[in-house]
Amino acid sequence: MSRNKKSQMAVTDLFIALFVAMILIVIILFVWNRYTVILQENKYYDGLQVVGFQTTDLLVKSRGEPENWEETPDNVDTIGLAYSDRNISTEKLNAFLSLSYANASQALGLRGYNFRFRLKNINGTILEEYGKNPGDFVVDVQRVVIYQNEKSIVELAIW
Amino acid sequence: MRKSQIAIEFMFALGMIFLIFLVLYVFTSARNSDLRESELRSERENNCLLISSLLTSAFVGGDGMVINTSIEHNVTINLTDINYRFLDVEGVSCPFAIRTVPNSKLRKGTVRIENRNNYIDIENV
Numbered sequence: 639m640s641r642n643k644k645s646q647m648a649v650t651d652l653f654i655a656l657f658v659a660m661i662l663i664v665i666i667l668f669v670w671n672r673y674t675v676i677l678q679e680n681k682y683y684d685g686l687q688v689v690g691f692q693t694t695d696l697l698v699k700s701r702g703e704p705e706n707w708e709e710t711p712d713n714v715d716t717i718g719l720a721y722s723d724r725n726i727s728t729e730k731l732n733a734f735l736s737l738s739y740a741n742a743s744q745a746l747g748l749r750g751y752n753f754r755f756r757l758k759n760i761n762g763t764i765l766e767e768y769g770k771n772p773g774d775f776v777v778d779v780q781r782v783v784i785y786q787n788e789k790s791i792v793e794l795a796i797w
Numbered sequence: 798m799r800k801s802q803i804a805i806e807f808m809f810a811l812g813m814i815f816l817i818f819l820v821l822y823v824f825t826s827a828r829n830s831d832l833r834e835s836e837l838r839s840e841r842e843n844n845c846l847l848i849s850s851l852l853t854s855a856f857v858g859g860d861g862m863v864i865n866t867s868i869e870h871n872v873t874i875n876l877t878d879i880n881y882r883f884l885d886v887e888g889v890s891c892p893f894a895i896r897t898v899p900n901s902k903l904r905k906g907t908v909r910i911e912n913r914n915n916y917i918d919i920e921n922v
Contacts, residue, residue: 649806656813663817667824674831681839685891688846692853696894699857703897703915715896716856747882747894 679775686751686777686796693746693753694779694794698724708733717745719792726785726792731757735768742768748796756793757785765790773797841889844870848908849884849893852919855912856895862912865922872903874919 702708702718711733719734721727734742734755743749754769765785772778776797783792848868855862873885876896883890898917909922 649810652810656810656817660817663821670828674828677835681842685842685846688850689892692850693894695857696853703856703895705915716894745894747892749892751892 683775683777686775687779689748689751690777690779690794690796693748693796694781694792696746697755697794698726698781698783698792701727702730711737712741714741714745716747717742720783724781724783726757726783726790728786731766731785735766739769751796753797754795756791756795758791758793760789760791762791769795838889841870841886842891844868844872845884845886845889845891848872848886848919849891851910852893852895852898852917855910855917856897856915858912860912860914864910865907866910867907868903868905870905872901872908874898874901874903876900 697717697719699720700716700718701720702714703716704713707714707717708727708730714733714737717734717737719726719730721730737745743751743753746753752770752773754772755767756764757766758764760782772795774797776795778793778795780791780793783790847866851864851866855864870886875885876882876898882894882896882898883892895917897915898919901919903919904921907922909918909920911918
């Protein structure tokens with residue numbers, strides 16, 4: 639009789655152990671899945687950063703294509719706001735601000751992304767703003783430029 | 798009679814353990830496969846962003862800028878859709894801003910990117 643009880647106890651122990659093991663396995667699977675999601679989010683964020691650096695570089699360092707695109711903004715191929723390295727041209731900036739969001743997005747190669755452009759003075763006062771209001775997952779790149787002979791900041795938020 | 802009852806309980810317990818290991822095996826196999834696919838996709842995305850970034854750098858660098866780099870996958874540059882310029886790296890695409898690049902199919906290996914009067918030439922060397 640006592641032998642019988644012991645063996646029943648062993649089976650009960652086994653089931654308790656199995657139950658605990660199953661809970662642990664479920665937790666491990668959940669954490670594993672969570673890390674996969676985090677990894678994918680990080681990858682997306684890294685990609686956004688590269689696009690952000692590229693686009694701001696293009697804006698503040700190049701004249702765009704064609705170089706006099708500001709004369710016929712609707713025919714722009716590639717937007718560049720500089721008349722020389724990090725010197726922002728007022729004419730090009732105004733032409734950029736006059737573009738439709740779809741045209742600007744296409745000429746910046748940002749199809750599939752949303753963006754907001756800001757030109758601020760060095761104290762942070764917004765001089766010009768263009769684009770949409772940022773979402774949750776934003777890469778914000780800022781570059782120091784010269785605008786109308788004063789130090790200013792070009793800020794591009796992409797999401 | 799009692800002994801056989803115990804045996805059934807143990808068999809059930811063993812079955813449970815076997816089932817747990819089976820579920821774990823299926824899950825880890827699926828995850829491994831996902832991980833390999835994700836790694837390959839990540840490599841392609843990196844290649845795509847690298848070329849896209851270098852094209853922009855060559856454009857921003859001005860006339861005469863030359864960049865040599867190596868790519869690990871075949872790359873297609875497509876500008877036929879005026880609204881969507883994209884690089885395609887074996888099924889993974891990324892957008893880019895420069896339009897003065899010819900449509901190209903590049904093999905993996907060394908690639909030369911050159912800015913010729915703001916027209917970007919890209920070819921295998």
